[in-house]
Amino acid sequence: MKSASNPPNRQGPARRSVHDMQQQGISRLFGKRRRRDVVFLTRALLLALCLIPGAAPAEALQSLESIRQKVQAYLQENHAGLGENTRVEIGRLDRRLRLAACGEPLAVSSPYGKPRSGSVTLEVSCAGPKAWRLYVPARIESYLPVLSLSRNLPRGAMLKESDLQPLRQNIAALPHGYFTDAAELVGMELRRPLRAGAVVSPGAVKAPTLVRRGQNVRLVVESGGVRISSQLEALQDGAEGELIRLKNPRSGRIVQGRVSGRDTVRIKL
Numbered sequence: 001m002k003s004a005s006n007p008p009n010r011q012g013p014a015r016r017s018v019h020d021m022q023q024q025g026i027s028r029l030f031g032k033r034r035r036r037d038v039v040f041l042t043r044a045l046l047l048a049l050c051l052i053p054g055a056a057p058a059e060a061l062q063s064l065e066s067i068r069q070k071v072q073a074y075l076q077e078n079h080a081g082l083g084e085n086t087r088v089e090i091g092r093l094d095r096r097l098r099l100a101a102c103g104e105p106l107a108v109s110s111p112y113g114k115p116r117s118g119s120v121t122l123e124v125s126c127a128g129p130k131a132w133r134l135y136v137p138a139r140i141e142s143y144l145p146v147l148s149l150s151r152n153l154p155r156g157a158m159l160k161e162s163d164l165q166p167l168r169q170n171i172a173a174l175p176h177g178y179f180t181d182a183a184e185l186v187g188m189e190l191r192r193p194l195r196a197g198a199v200v201s202p203g204a205v206k207a208p209t210l211v212r213r214g215q216n217v218r219l220v221v222e223s224g225g226v227r228i229s230s231q232l233e234a235l236q237d238g239a240e241g242e243l244i245r246l247k248n249p250r251s252g253r254i255v256q257g258r259v260s261g262r263d264t265v266r267i268k269l
Contacts, residue, residue: 091137
């Protein structure tokens with residue numbers, strides 16, 4: 001007698017096959033989405049990196065020291081008398097400057113004329129590839145032996161060589177000028193009193209007065225080959241070459257003549 005047994009389950013393998021296929025389809029579906037997400041995120045990240053400041057390769061910059069050296073070289077080449085008695089001080093450059101590196105030699109010029117002692121401003125420029133222009137301040141100090149007084153002198157004093165002595169000075173601090181050759185000053189007259197040690201400037205002296213007001217002078221009148229002289233009264237002081245007024249004491253007539261020497265005035269007709 002055979003015992004009853006359960007019939008074989010024929011649907012089991014089929015059901016497992018369908019389940020496996022469903023799982024495999026879901027995996028493929030989500031796998032594709034994950035790949036798309038990864039590609040999208042990668043592209044987004046690359047784009048963000050490109051937009052972040054500083055992420056791109058750093059641009060080459062012109063060093064401030066190279067600009068200073070170029071200005072120094074320009075002053076040494078173009079400033080007359082630059083040497084051991086001259087000192088050049090380049091103005092401070094802003095460290096925040098970000099100037100593109102110049103592909104050509106820097107050009108330096110003086111927009112306000114040839115640089116002299118004192119404060120100057122120079123133009124430094126780059127032609128490319130990215131053009132820029134910069135103004136650099138500088139100061140030139142030149143030390144020279146200039147002439148000063150060896151003693152106190154009053155107004156109207158006639159300068160002698162013994163009245164003068166050399167004094168080393170920064171000529172940038174002498175805006176009114178100076179003398180270095182005593183021959184230019186000997187015989188000149190002081191316009192105002194000066195103390196010992198004072199630097200003699202062109203404005204402090206004048207040609208000596210050869211004719212004094214109220215003084216009788218000799219007037220020489222020249223016309224062709226004829227020369228006539230007479231005595232007239234000077235109505236004002238005069239140095240050589242200056243035009244002054246004269247009065248004829250007999251007629252009262254006023255004439256003008258040019259001082260030509262001590263107590264002498266000439267008129268050429």
